[in-house]
Amino acid sequence: MKAWLPTILRGLLFVVLVAFLLSPTTFEPVLKPLVDTNAPAIYNQGSLLDLTLQHLSTVFIATLVAIVVAILLAILVTRPFGAEFLPLSRSLVNIGQTFPPVAVLALAVPAVGFGEKPTLIALFLYGLLPIFENTLTALTNLPRSVMEAARGSGMTNFQRLMKVELPLSLPIIVAGIRLSVTIGLATATIGSTVAARTLGEVIIAGLQSNNLAFILQGGLIVGALAVLIYDGLSAVEKMLTRRLGIA
Amino acid sequence: MTEVFQAGLPFGLFPGGGLKIRFDKLGIVIAIIAASGLVFSTFAVLKPNRILQGQAKTILEALPAWAGYGLLILLIAAIAAALFRTSPWIKLIAAAASLTALALAIGYAAGFLTPAGNTYARVSPASGFWILIFAFALLAADALTRLQPPPWMRVLFLCITAIGIAALLFSGSWNGLSIMKEYAGRADVFWTEAGKHVTLALGSLFAAALVGLPLGILCHRVSSLRAGVLNTLNLVQTIPSIALFGILIGPLAWVALNVPGAAALGIRGIGMAPAFVALFLYSLLPIVANTVVGLAGVPREANDAARGIGMTDRQRLFQVEFPLALPVILTAIRIVLVQNIGMATIAALIGGGGFGVFVFQGIGQTAMDLVLLGAVPTVALAFAAAVVLDALIEMNSRVPNGVSAA
Amino acid sequence: MIEIDAITKRYDDNTVVDNVSMVIEPRTVTVIVGTSGSGKTTLLRMINRLVEPTSGVIKLDGEDNRAIPGHELRRRIGYAIQGHGLFPHRTVAQNIATVPTLLGWEKSRIDAKVDELLTLFQLDPKTFGPRYPHELSGGQQQRVGVARALAAEPNVLLMDEPYGALDPIIRAKAQEDLLAIQKHFGTTIVLVTHDMNEAFHLADKIAVMDKGRVLQYGPPEELVRAPETPFVETLIGDTERPFRLLAIAKAGAAAEPGEAEGEPIREDKTQQEALADLLWTGRSALPVVSASGAPMGRVTLDALLKRATRPSGSAR
Secondary structure (H helix, E strand, C coil): CHHHHHHHHHHHHHHHHHHHHHHHHHHHHHHHHHHHCCCCCCCCCHHHHHHHHHHHHHHHHHHHHHHHHHHHHHHHHHCCCHHHHHHHHHHHHHCCCCCHHHHHHHHHHHHHHCHHHHHHHHHHHHHHHHHHHHHHHHHHCCCCHHHHHHCCCCCCHHHHHHHHHHHHHHHHHHHHHHHHHHHHHHHHHHHHHHCCCCHHHHHHHHHHCCCCCHHHHHHHCCCCCCCCHHHHHHHHHHHHHHHHCCC | CHHHHCCCCCCCCCCCCCCCCECCHHHHHHHHHHHHHHCCCCCEEEEEECCCCCCCCCCCCHHHHHHHHHHHHHHHHHHHHHHHHCHHHHHHHHHHHHHHHHHHHHHCCHHHHHHCCCCCCCCHHHHHHHHHHHHHHHHHHHHHHCCCCCCHHHHHHHHHHHHHHHHHHHCCCCCEEEEHHHHHHHHHHHHCCCCCHHHHHHHHHHHHHHHHHHHHHHHCCCHHHHHHHHHHCCCCCHCCCHHHHHHHHHHHHHHHCCCCCCHHHHHCCCCCHHHHHHHHHHHHHHHHHHHHHHHCCCCEEEHHHHHHCCCCCCCCCCCCHHHHHHHHHHHHHHHHHHHHHHHHHHHHHHHHCCHHHHHHHHHHHHHHHHHHHHHHHHHHHHHHHHHHHHHHHHHHHHHHHCCCCC | CCCEEEEEEEEEEEEEEEEEEECCCCCCCCEEECCCCCHHHHHHHHHCCCCCCCCCCCCECCEEEECCCHHHHHHHEEEEEECCCCCCEEEEEEEEHHHHHHCCHHHHHHHHHHHHHHHCCCHHHHHCCCCCHHHHHHHHHHHHHHHHHCCCCCEEEEEEEECCHHHCCEEEEHHHHHHHHHHHHCCEEEEEECCHHHHHHHEEEEEEEEECEEEEEEEEHHHCCCCCHHHHHHCCCCCCCHHHHHHHCCHHHHHHCCCCCCCCCCCCCCCHHHHHHHHHHHEEEEEEEEECCCEEEEEHHHHHHHCCCCCCCCCC
């Protein structure tokens, strides 16, 4: 019974989230006490569902590109050819993480203008780091005995990469993706300050009109998405780990 | 092809020896970036006023001939230093010289380009300048990575850089630049907001450490508490910062109204209070989680021996567990501090002040130089904090894991 | 003297140590052997109260070990464990100084003690004192671990699988050192191990434990001659029995008057070594000499074979 509780709670969260997005007005009575009598309790400057999908697709596209680039880069610097770049790439990851998201967002504006693009750039750069870092960690910490066995059984470099190194690294890479998506979901809200269409719009509208209901619904939708995606990816990670017999 | 790139024995300025010239792979990348900054991009922009589009100028257009050619020759020499396998020190010096020259040149260009007596015209760095800065910063980072300077030396380098930038600022050689004109117009506000920014970032970190460390120790000792506390703090992290800042407005406004004395302490619904509380809440997870991980990572034998030879629980905590967990806890402090410095910019959205004020005002007015006035100090602050704390972490972890011990 | 009286430790329904009573004589080496899960470590840890017993009493020199707070008790008793348990953030000298510092000794006295112990363990104080544990080899770390346990001059030293992580050659050396140091300080040593050879090598008395009970407690010879349960017999090993008997007796004890050819053996070597020498060189007798080289007669193959034969009156 106790073991099922978290799963049931998550299912419930998902159902409530979907219900809220499909028919926000049903929930109006819940949010009404938070606002002045004549202020709207449900976001009325656009469809919440639309914004949510927009939000998700922005994060999805940025993360997808980040995954491809990060893994390719990590593979490159762990091959003998790219070994020279390994130390520097570690330092760059370290330095890159000190750039605040708002700064990246704001600094991207002069280069690409307002709207979706600076948000995508910021999300991509921010998403890149955790995935790259994790892939690098995984690829450089593979069990020596397994690597020796792979070489010893006559695999080519490419076969070793595809059949041994990457599969073994997968759980840690997925952990990086999970981190990157969670950060991305939250960072995307800031994208609204540079006119990207994300759920941040709802929150900022709430801040501007002093409407707590707006702030809360915007924040909670993003929070719920983050929790669900985080848990989903955690489950994938656990499954992969178990399949590899690491845990 | 690969033959040429193999590292040789270092002797003289061109390690690798022989007559064969050896290229540095990263140097090639840096050279390509720098060359594209030199050839395909412009160095500075002259705008009729702070908002309008401007005319782009190349290095030779933006500077008088002697300075323009001088800068070009210096940069090409530095690119050469990057391109070949030379000592990292030479690369570092080349990078530092280039960065200094670029910094001086952009200030000089501002004075040179602004028509005399025109107070509306603005000169800003253009893409080429930023690309060159990026290329040589990369070169410097690579040289530093290869030199593996000890922690104190890294902090020394940071201080030298800070003093250099301060000298440039005080000498007035950047005063012609648009960003400095933005600053000149709001010098007082700038320092007030800077103060608020630092207060928010450091204050919330301090408060989080004060609460998080004991909470972490408690979670370590009482395992039944651990999952609950960590999950709750994890949940807090999923709420986007803007929303958390906003959500806290309500409760804090209530506290200000209903708790006597709270308002006198500066607790209000909007302003610094909700920002402070939000940053505090975000900071708790890394501190608590790392304290737990750090304490759990203390070797079992060391703990057993400590008990076995007669240490009390308190002695064991302060003499064995805490010193051994310190690097991991310091890592959390670093994460939190860097994260807080960045996130404090968002406080501006709820009237909490900080450098974010300039960033969001700048976005609102599409005045990018104003955005820079907020963003550049934020990045610099976060970077400096990271360097200093990384050095601290290394100094503290040198002994126990033995990896970097001499 | 350590008197263990009807000591029992239960975790929920699981009895780990079951009504154990034994008396450990002062200035002897007592080895507790058993398989993993036999309760031997728990028994050891109840002596310095790292584990509190469910029932029963342990007295040290007549005093109940619960008379003073646990941490003060432990400062009086040396404690060395497998994997040494040195504090990685403290130097070798600081590690050894831990207990004297806790006890508030004067600095000069602490320094002198650290130097004395390092020298005793054949580690140069100047070279090794300022080093960190990770800069030492496994054997050196183990020696420092024992030195730390002895720093406050305890009467009793508890050792939990102290040599488990060492390779055989270094382990043999460490065991020799331990015996020498035990003679030097006259410490009462209680050592836990699962290695029967180690037990026979070190012990004045061996206690065999299984499933929380002490099956037999006595001198090594008695365990071989008269194992009280099949488990003890198995632990000693069918094929090892004769050699164990020879291993715990000295060559001098088997010497008889007479002459023999070839390389002599010293009287303080074991009879097992004498047998090995005989077999390997194909001789039927070899001369025995004292430590100073004076002839003491000879040891014959026949005599040794007789000594390795099942003693009359033993169970099987």
